Amino acid sequence: DTEVTQTPKHLVMGMTNKKSLKCEQHMGHRAMYWYKQKAKKPPELMFVYSYEKLSINESVPSRFSPECPNSSLLNLHLHALQPEDSALYLCASSQEGPDTQYFGPGTRLTVL
Amino acid sequence: KNEVEQSPQNLTAQEGEFITINCSYSVGISALHWLQQHPGGGIVSLFMLSSGKKKHGRLIATINIQEKHSSLHITASHPRDSAVYICAVRSGWTGGGADGLTFGKGTHLIIQP
Numbered sequence: 001d002t003e004v005t006q007t008p009k010h011l012v013m014g015m016t017n018k019k020s021l022k023c024e025q026h027m028g029h030r031a032m033y034w035y036k037q038k039a040k041k042p043p044e045l046m047f048v049y050s051y052e053k054l055s056i057n058e059s060v061p062s063r064f065s066p067e068c069p070n071s072s073l074l075n076l077h078l079h080a081l082q083p084e085d086s087a088l089y090l091c092a093s094s095q096e097g098p099d100t101q102y103f104g105p106g107t108r109l110t111v112l
Numbered sequence: 113k114n115e116v117e118q119s120p121q122n123l124t125a126q127e128g129e130f131i132t133i134n135c136s137y138s139v140g141i142s143a144l145h146w147l148q149q150h151p152g153g154g155i156v157s158l159f160m161l162s163s164g165k166k167k168h169g170r171l172i173a174t175i176n177i178q179e180k181h182s183s184l185h186i187t188a189s190h191p192r193d194s195a196v197y198i199c200a201v202r203s204g205w206t207g208g209g210a211d212g213l214t215f216g217k218g219t220h221l222i223i224q225p
Contacts, residue, residue: 031210037153045203045212088153096210098143098162098202103155 006091006104014112015081021107023074023091032074033101034066035090043090049074050096081111114139114201118216126224131186133219135199138180145200145213146173146184155198158184189223196220 004025013019023032031050035043048055049068063085065077074091088108092101115138125131135144143162149155159166159173161182166173170189175182186193200213 033212035212042198042215042217043155043213045214048210048212050210090153090155092155094210098160098211100157100160101145101213102157103147106153108153 004091004093004102004104006089006107008107009105010108010110012110012112013078013081015083017081018077018079020078021076021089021091021109023076023093023104024072025093025102026072027093027102028071029093029095029102030071031094031096031099032068033092033094034074034076035092037088037090037106039087047076078109081109083111085109086111114141114204114214116199116201116214116216118199118219120219121217122220122222124222124224125189127190129189129223131189131193131221131223133184133197133199133221135182135184135216136180137199137201139201139204140177140180141201143202144175144182146182147198147200147215149196149198149218151195158197186221191223191225194222 007022034046037043046060047066052068063080067075088106090106091104094101117136119134145160146158161175170187172185196218198218200215202211203214
């Protein structure tokens with residue numbers, strides 16, 4: 001199984017809502033990643049979990065909160081988002097080190 | 113921070129043509145990735161290479177570590193190759209082990225029948 005799954009596929013939320021994005025992999029990978037991709041732009045790295053230890057892109061606002069309950073599961077909690085946060089949110093996983101990353105299909109988020 | 117530059121940004125070609133996409137980066141790396149993204153968002157990893165050349169079907173990737181340059185070639189191009197092709201390198205901000213990627217801006221390739 002070389003699949004990374006993400007739910008939901010689409011999400012529309014208001015600026016006062018709290019929602020979560022979910023990512024799951026069963027490849028035994030110990031590293032998982034969140035990327036944000038705006039339209040016609042390349043993905044930008046937001047967070048890295050390696051052996052469930054978090055590394056953060058310091059430019060990511062605190063309204064995005066990652067969680068790694070176990071090595072197969074990665075969540076991204078969203079709170080008080082802004083319309084400019086509307087984007088495709090991609091999850092990926094890999095083995096440790098400079099290894100191939102496997103991407104999920106993404107969650108397309110719209111903030112109203 | 114590693115800067116990744118790709119060229120061309122857009123490329124339209126006829127079916128059957130030989131395609132070359134170029135990528136250069138500013139800081140020495142251990143590996144470079146080539147990825148493909150179709151409309152709708154899904155990203156597929158094509159190659160990860162740290163030296164020399166790799167081939168998979170009609171796709172060939174080469175890298176010159178000394179010159180900090182890589183190329184992706186498509187032979188006998190087909191309309192189904194139409195996609196965005198992106199090169200990426202390690203972001204470098206976890207300090208080792210697992211590391212996210214810093215992406216180039218991508219090359220939007222259209223192959224016309």
